[in-house]
Amino acid sequence: MRSTFRYALIFSIFLCCSFSPKQQTWLALGDSITYLNEHPDEAGDRITKGYMTLVTEQRPHIRYINQGHNGWTAIRIAEQIDKLGLVKADYYSVFLGTNDWWAGLPLGSTADYRNNSGARTTSGAFRIILDKLRSLNPNAKIVLITPMQRSDFVYLKDYKNNAWGSYKPNKNGQTLEAFADTIRAIGRQEGLAVVDLYHHPKLGLQKLVKFKWLKDPASGEYRKYRYPAYTAVPFHPDTDEYPYPEKAIAMTYDGLHPSDRGYRIIAKELLKVLL
Numbered sequence: 001m002r003s004t005f006r007y008a009l010i011f012s013i014f015l016c017c018s019f020s021p022k023q024q025t026w027l028a029l030g031d032s033i034t035y036l037n038e039h040p041d042e043a044g045d046r047i048t049k050g051y052m053t054l055v056t057e058q059r060p061h062i063r064y065i066n067q068g069h070n071g072w073t074a075i076r077i078a079e080q081i082d083k084l085g086l087v088k089a090d091y092y093s094v095f096l097g098t099n100d101w102w103a104g105l106p107l108g109s110t111a112d113y114r115n116n117s118g119a120r121t122t123s124g125a126f127r128i129i130l131d132k133l134r135s136l137n138p139n140a141k142i143v144l145i146t147p148m149q150r151s152d153f154v155y156l157k158d159y160k161n162n163a164w165g166s167y168k169p170n171k172n173g174q175t176l177e178a179f180a181d182t183i184r185a186i187g188r189q190e191g192l193a194v195v196d197l198y199h200h201p202k203l204g205l206q207k208l209v210k211f212k213w214l215k216d217p218a219s220g221e222y223r224k225y226r227y228p229a230y231t232a233v234p235f236h237p238d239t240d241e242y243p244y245p246e247k248a249i250a251m252t253y254d255g256l257h258p259s260d261r262g263y264r265i266i267a268k269e270l271l272k273v274l275l
Contacts, residue, residue, distance in 0.1 A: 021061035022061065023061055023062075023063065024061060024062050024063070024089075024090035024091065025062070025063050025064075025065065025087075025088075025089040025090050025091070026052075026055075026056075026062050026063070026064045026065070026089060026090065026091040026092070026093070026274065027064075027065045027067055027086065027087065027089040027091070027092050027093075027133075028051075028052050028064055028065065028066060028067060028068065028092075028093045028095065029067045029068075029077065029086070029092065029093065029094050029095070029096070029129070029133075030067070030068045030069070030093070030094070030095035030096055030145075031068060031069060031070065031071065031072050031073075031095070031096055031098065031099050032068065032070045032071060032257065033051075033068070033095060033098075033148075033257055033258060034050070034051075034052070034066060034067070034068025034095055035066070035068030035069060035070045036050055036068070036257060037049075037050025037051065037052045037053055037066055037068065038050070038066055038068075042070075042157075043156070043253060043254075043257060044156045044157075044253075046156075046246070046249065046253040046254075046259065047253065047257075047258070047259060047260055047263065048260055049260065049263060050263055051258075051263045051266040051267045051270060052064040052066060054263060054264060054266075054267035055267045055270050055271055055274060058267075058271055059271070059274060062090075062091070062274065065087065065089065067084060067086065069084075071099060072096075072099060073096070073099040073100040073103055073105060073122070073125075074096040074097055074099075074100050074122050074125040074126060074129065075100060075105055075119050075120075075121075075122060075125045077096060077125065077129060078119040078124075078125035078126075078128035078129055079119050079125075081128055081129060081132045082132075086132065086133070086136060087136065088136045088137045088140075089136070089137060089140055090137070090140055090141070091140060091141050091142075091143065091274055092133045092137075092140055092141070092142045092143070093142075093143040093144075093145055093270065093274075094126070094129060094130070094133075094142070094143070094144050094145065095145035096126075096129075096147075097122060097146065097147040097176075097179045097180070097183060098147035098148070098150065098176065098179075098256075100122040100125075100179060101147065101166075101170050101174060101175075101176045101179050102163050102170060103170075104170045104171040104172040104174070105121075105122060106120065106121045106122070106172070106174075107121060107122050107123060107174055107178055107179055107182055108120070108121025108122060108123035108124055108182075109121075109123055109182070110123060110182065110185050110186060110189060111123075112124040112127070113126055113127045113186050113189070114127075114189070116128075116131075122179060122182070123182055123186070126183070126186055130142065130186075130190065141193070141273075141274075142190075142192050142193075143192065143193045143194070143195060143270065143273050143274070144183050144184075144186065144187045144192055144193070144194045144195070145194075145195045145197060145266075145270075146179075146180035146183045146184060146194065146195070146196050146197050146198045146199075147176055147179060147180055147183075147197065147198055148197045148198060148200075148203050148208075148252075148258070148262075149165070149166045149176065149198055149203060149204065149205050149208065150163075150165045150166045150176065150208070150252075150255065150256050151165040151205060151208040151209050151212075151227065151252060151255035151256070152164055152165045152212065152230070152231070152235070152243075152255050153165070153254060153255040153256035153257075154235065154237070154242065154243055154244065154254060154255060155254065156242065156254060159237035159238075159240070159242065160237045160238075162235065162237060163256070164231075165205065165208075165231070165255065166205070167205055167227075167228065167231060168231075176198070177198060180196065180197075180198035180199070184196060193273040195266075195269045195270060195273065197265075197266065197269070200265065200269070202251065202265055203251055203262070203265065205227050205228075206226070206227045206228075207250055207251050208227075208250055208251050208252045208255060209227075209244055209248050209249070209250050209251075209252060209255055210224075210226070210247065210248050210249070210250045211224035211225060211226050211230070211248050212224070212225045212226075212227075212230035212233070212235075212243045212244065212248065212255075213225075213241060213242070213243045213244065213245055213248060214230060214233045214234075214235060214240070214243055215233075215236075215240060216233075217233065217234070222241065224248075251265070
């Protein structure tokens, strides 16, 4: 009996070891939406878990590396690509573009990507970034993530740090959708998985915040304005209250950065492609 039990135990251990998923590494390259995964305090503790934590909770065999750079553009990432300490990984995700749009940087076209025209455009920057990732591991799976739509952004800790939403073009007349569409086109051209957050039905402009808390220009009294009404009401950072109290939080907590609900949607989409 003891011998039978011993063999059964050894066989059980063998099965567990044989079918345990191989440990893998995921490097997530991005901007503040990625960076905040480790810095909820910088979101005023309005978030608890970023998308990387949520994904790896469901895929415990995957270890993530956070290469989120607060406020950076794809162009800046490309310019600094050899100084970032990127390493070999089994999976790479690239979640960039929203800061390029707001900064008014030139998007360029897929021709800039194909021709490797350099970091003069966002499209050319993506070529530099993807070439670098492939040099680190030619067999890695690369996932592109398009920018989300954005409501009017106001930074919790500095109201003067604000930006209008993607309902209108940037200072150079470019739409955020054009950036998202170009990233999708690059993904199709390269045969890469693309998580298209811009066109996600649960991340539309009307769902990013429940309301914006603003002064009625006529009465001077604060009231709730929903999208698109709030786009016509001015916000005065020197004198006004923060326009997104906690009750206004929906898919974002500040008009731009995902809330816990928003991060769960991102994680759910990534789980479909990070196997």
